[in-house]
Amino acid sequence: MPSPVNFGRALLPLWPLDPAITYLNHGTVGAVPKAVMAAQAALRDEIERQPARFLLRELTPIGRPDEAPDRALPDGPRSRLRAAAAAIAPWFGVQGNDIVFVDNATAGANAVLASFPLRPGDEVLVTNRTYGAVSRAAAHHAARAGATVRSAHLPFPVASEDELVDALAAALGPRTRLAVLDHVSPETALVMPLARLAALCRGRGVAVLADGAHVPGAMALDIPSLGVDFYTGNLHKWAFSPRSAGLLWAAPEHRASLHPPVISWGAGGGWIAEFDWVGTRDPTPFLCAPDGLKFIDEQLGGREALWARNHAFAREVAEQLTHEWGLAWRTPPSMVASMVTLPLPEAHGRGAGAATQLKNQLLADAAIEAQILAIEDSAGPPGRLYWRFSAQAYNDAQDVERFTKALAAFAGRR
Structure with a gap:
């Protein structure tokens, strides 16, 4: 122990x-431990020694699916992204191939909102507690599909979970097809009764996108047990990854139709192929996600x-x-x-x-x-x-x- x-x-x-500053705001953008920064620096040095090998051969074998695998590597092609996903997955009650990396929870929410099959007349339900950027994303993507957005009023303060469940039940309508629900509300900081809210929605045929921006690393998380359709969260806040890093989970029945905001070489290869390769970018925040979680277990x-x-x-x-x-x-x-x-x-x-x-x-x-x-x-x-x-x-x-x-x-x- x-x-x-x-x-x-x-x-x-x-x-x-800075020790001269009293820092009481970890939840906003996180704070990266020195040990994780060192791991990231070492990875960046490794990348720059052989950039093409690391990014195009070792990071993911998906980078150029039209090319044959490079068998000249002594240990064969590797997928460092998938290895990192497999390392952190047990923290969230899933397997490595059940999650993909995204830049942040807002990026994960955008992927879902852009991919969800909305039709004219459909309704996306947000709440008065939904993170502002996600509310704007919902309005943008709904408008493109001819759908509308409605906001449910959730009370605050509350003395019981029932108040929130009742408020959501009153807000769901016959045209609601997707509900965007917080796991931890970004302003009120309330841990929402997400499993109860999701069961209510799905009982009425409404899919659920859960925004868990403040959850990974801050509390126990078993994503499948929540009964949601999609779950996205940040790793660079309470899980101590470098900025910016997030995860996205989708129920198996939704993965084939889920696409990242950037379509690149992985298009048509399945959701992992599409999300793992969206073009050249710094992968070290994702690859250091295991280091952030290890820091919790070993140093805290x-x-x-x-x-x-x-x-x-x-x-x-x-x-x-x-x-x-x-x-x-x-x-x-x-x-x-x-x-x-x-x-x-x-x-x-x-x-x-x-x-x-x-x-x-x-x-x-x-x-x-x-x-x-x-x-x-x-x-x-x-x-x-x-x-x-x-x-x-x-x-x-x-x-x-x-x-x-x-x-x-x-x-x-x-």
Whole structure:
């Protein structure tokens, strides 16, 4: 078993993060550990020693299907991409050939939205919590097919999963053919009851595209057990891959009709052939995905220990601060993973402008990087400010104390 780890700022030397900055926003773009950066640098050096061999012979045998395999290699053609996929697949309850690499979760969502057989009059259902880029992609691809997009209103805050299930049930309509659902909501940070939501959709003949941008590496994930049709997620956030790297899974019945946004030499060769070769690009973020996950198990005490600590820390911070501020917070424990979103005191204002101002002020005046959001909620006037706290291994109570002291100081200046 991995050795116990003393979580907190003592772990900061494992990352290249500036120690002068209190970094409370891991969830936005991740932070790559030094060990993974070293592995990536070594791979890039290897590529540049023999670029054509690595990229056109070793990366994937699919690069030029019109050419015969090069048997001059001593060990024969290899597929490093497939080896990397096979190495990370057990973390997600799948086999290596069940997943393909994509640049990020938004790219995976675009692949599904562009490939899904929408017809004029069909409807794609998103929610008021769907990531903005994915909502725009849904509108774009639906319009090209003559379909429409409708947004379901999901309440926030919530005291039970039932509130979300009921809201989605009310939003599904007779023309809904595809629902885009979050696994972890990007702004509210709620762990959604995805299996229940997917069962509801599929019971009404609606396919489900799950956006798991914040899930791989942050919590346990068994994709097939969720009952979704498509699942995409980022590897460069909580799974510690270099940027940018993501994965895409599709149920077997959908794979033949699923295509990447870039059509290249793999066209017609099946979904793995198409996604593994979309032209010349830097493959090292994908190839280092196993290194990112290995870092969790070897340097952070193992996945179970990391998840238990981060989940407990996130919840403790939310409970403590909302109690101190005299604010209501009722999120069930099952809906908190490695991030948590909690309301800020009214003294900090309302609306997107106030959120941006506070976020920038924290960084400029207090050297704190924190995600401040103006969120539509069900508790009062629109635009209340919230803090989405990312609990990562290198964060501790002292970081949170710096944040709260800065908040108090800023509130006094308004």
